[in-house]
Amino acid sequence: MTEKVLKPFTIDFDLITGYSQAKNSTKRPLSKMKGMYADDVAFDSAIQNDDPLVYEFYELDLPETPGNLLFGTSIVYPGKVGDEYFMTKGHFHTILDTGEVYYCLSGYGAMLMENPEGDWDIQYFSPGKAVYVPPRYAHRSINLGNETLVTFFTFRADAGHDYGTIETKGYRKLVVERDGKPEIIDNPKWKE
Numbered sequence: 735m736t737e738k739v740l741k742p743f744t745i746d747f748d749l750i751t752g753y754s755q756a757k758n759s760t761k762r763p764l765s766k767m768k769g770m771y772a773d774d775v776a777f778d779s780a781i782q783n784d785d786p787l788v789y790e791f792y793e794l795d796l797p798e799t800p801g802n803l804l805f806g807t808s809i810v811y812p813g814k815v816g817d818e819y820f821m822t823k824g825h826f827h828t829i830l831d832t833g834e835v836y837y838c839l840s841g842y843g844a845m846l847m848e849n850p851e852g853d854w855d856i857q858y859f860s861p862g863k864a865v866y867v868p869p870r871y872a873h874r875s876i877n878l879g880n881e882t883l884v885t886f887f888t889f890r891a892d893a894g895h896d897y898g899t900i901e902t903k904g905y906r907k908l909v910v911e912r913d914g915k916p917e918i919i920d921n922p923k924w925k926e
């Protein structure tokens with residue numbers, strides 16, 4: 735079977751909102767993140783109230799081959815569940831040995847990372863900063879500000895997403911507001 739030859743193309747992403755006029759985004763309301771925030775009572779009351787949109791992102795339908803790159807914007811809205819900042823689900827790549835680059839277009843936040851060996855790290859996003867997620871690190875974007883956090887990402891197209899590990903074990907650390915400032919604490923729900 736011969737693979738379809740891709741033609742060059744151009745796509746728009748707004749520098750402030752992250753929105754594209756050319757594509758539809760994938761949206762994740764809070765109800766899609768059951769069990770991921772530490773405070774289950776605050777979670778239940780928020781989804782019963784208005785089930786806020788926590789984040790959205792653009793996925794391109796390029797062939798998932800090693801030579802292609804997937805890219806797009808990730809848009810995390812400001813907000814908290816209890817005292818924990820709005821964040822993405824986070825994932826390992828199915829091909830664990832895959833790195834990814836995120837470039838911040840607007841807003842303020844962080845990328846929280848951990849690898850299966852137990853190392854964890856946090857890097858901060860502000861406009862103009864590029865964060866490198868090395869191979870083997872699960873990654874989750876967190877909005878630590880009052881505005882929308884917009885990043886542009888790219889990674890090899892065959893890498894895949896492994897959500898199961900994070901959904902069952904959780905993250906080792908979480909970021910909460912203490913005295914008006916972000917603080918990194920151990921995740922009480924984390925399972926070895």
Ligand SMILES: O=P(O)(O)OC[C@H]1O[C@](O)(CO)[C@@H](O)[C@@H]1O
Pocket residue numbers: 791792793807808809822823824825834873874887895
């Ligand atoms: O996969 P999550 O944690 O739900 O977050 C989605 C983001 O991660 C990506 O898969 C890139 O790593 C993007 O498609 C999107 O921005």
Ligand SMILES: [Fe+2]
Pocket residue numbers: 825826827834873889
């Ligand atoms: Fe990723």
